[in-house]
Amino acid sequence: MKCALVTGGSRGIGSAICQKLAIDTDYHILINYQSNKEAAEETLKKVIEAGNTGEIIKFNVADAEEVKNALAQWQEANPEAIVEAIVNNAGITRDGLFMWMNHEDWSQVINTSLNGFYNVTNFFIQKMLRNKYGRIVNLASVSGVKGTPGQTNYSAAKGALVAVTKALAQEVAKRNITVNAVAPGFIKSDMTSQLDEKELVKLVPVNRFGEAEEVADLVSFLVSKKASYITGEIININGGIYS
Template sequence: MATALITGSARGIGAAIALRLAKDGYDIALNDISEKSFEDNDIVEKIKATGVECEVFICDVSNFEQVEKTVKDVKERFGSIDVLVNNAGITRDGLLARMSEEQYDTVIAVNQKSVFNMCRFAGAVMMRQKSGRIINLASVAGLYGNPGQMNYSATKAAIIGMTKTVAKELGSRGITCNAVAPGFIKTPMTDKLTDEQKAAMLNQIAMKRFGEVDDIAGVVSFLASKDAAYVTGQVIEISGGIMM
């Protein structure tokens, strides 16, 4: 049985991706930063109900040593790491003139360094296997920028560059690396927006609706599949036609 490791997968987009890959037949290694993330949360039960194995691995993905241990633990538990989805991410929004160093550094560490850490160690496992799929969560903010998100936009733009570099470095070992760039997706974060903010966002979207987490999971499923065996170094925008 093949195994998928998804970071930041207790809820939201990460959980949707984990459940979709479970339905595709992958054993699932869930990850989040604390046990509390999985409290009052039925994602483990939903995944096991599909008939695959599932285990939670608590890890701060911005921490190099913790990631090294977690990847080792996942490999020992499941025997392989066939798909890595770098989904973990946070926001600490603020306009440039008022953004603190802490706001900037924290987002860089969680969103960007986590991708390096995971690619570094899970990539080594895949190199020994001579196969694997790495899928990174970028954002339209990394393609077009977004006011109030200099830190977040910087990380997502960096992830695009990292994706292309990993694709070039690991392609000869049978490993693909691609990114998806979601637009405005219905999550607890967008639920907090005012009606005016939602209307302004919808006005930019050709399809005139917010995306669903399953819209992201479906594209990740494709990139993890054999149908995407010759797709690497690509960034797929999943935005309903924003900024066209």
């Protein structure tokens, strides 16, 4: 059984990616979630409706022990299963001006996006290297490429993901493993629902927010065999804000 794991797969962009991979690939979809079991089950339902298989798997990507235990347990229960694709999508925002930012808001955001990448990817990377095949796609952000005021923590976490993508890509390329990142701009989701869309849309040359499905299409391409010669890339998907 070949599998694709999507972290933070229960809602928003993560859910759209799970559904898209269910349509475009033969992968058994592992939908990771942290707290919203209902949303994860709804995503699983859509994966099954798309004619594919999947399951939900609960862990907080930022908690190294929890990740290790959950994935080891899953691997023991499914000894034949091979995770060929990892989409590191889980992320949180705790926005605020740096001068007033407390330590917890700084470290929580870094722990989820950056350490979450490490905790999940490091668990599988040796197996991928042995199997001589893999697809790793990291969800960065326009904030990590250009920096966004009021988001120093998020920009730092996503900027680090950009750098780790470029470095890891070079380490594993000989083994047929690609590592790429996707950097979305303003995408309609729970995460952007509090933003003033009318004002922010003025910054976007195409004059609208993006859809989660548009990001999912790009991720699905990078996961596919068609993207074999693309690695270490950061692909902006932001309606022309910054490229």
